[in-house]
Amino acid sequence: NSKVIQTPRYLVKGQGQKAKMRCIPEKGHPVVFWYQQNKNNEFKFLINFQNQEVLQQIDMTEKRFSAECPSNSPCSLEIQSSEAGDSALYLCASSLQFSNERLFFGHGTKLSVL
């Protein structure tokens, strides 16, 4: 059973609406990743954090997404203005350290943008 908790499991939004999802990493894991998985099972890296600090992110994330991992609160990923192409499974993963370490994934949030 996954110990990385993602909510909600399903999210339905209209185009232009905000879409926000949350992730509680496994206890004691300071590193958090967000990935987007499309219907062809392809992974796209979005952003990662170590503790509360953003380590890496792609251009799309910087421009259209808002993400944070505050201390003592769930991490969150928010799409400011949803587009049809954002429909995907959003996966949060955590790990003990940043490099070469296995990832523990949540079940994901399935976003549908109508």
Added chain:
Amino acid sequence: GDSVTQTEGQVALSEEDFLTIHCNYSASGYPALFWYVQYPGEGPQFLFRASRDKEKGSSRGFEATYDKGTTSFHLRKASVQESDSAVYYCALAHSNNRIFFGDGTQLVVKP
């Protein structure tokens, strides 16, 4: 840049067949290599990893050997079961870098 290639998009087998899923990577040095498995409706689960040439990783009857010479980390299982049906991902990680996933291989095992 770093990348992972899985040549089979889908593999269809019968129970007790031998499984091979091919994974080749492109990266400098010695990246860590992983296999993950994803069942429907769930996130990927870690199977095992290897980080040195000739190192073998294994779990639940699956195994793969890190081969620096052929830049490969092929997944094998001697006898598959219907419950092994899932999508399998090969992945690569370098120090201070993000993890790169292959496009996945859908395994379908018929009873």
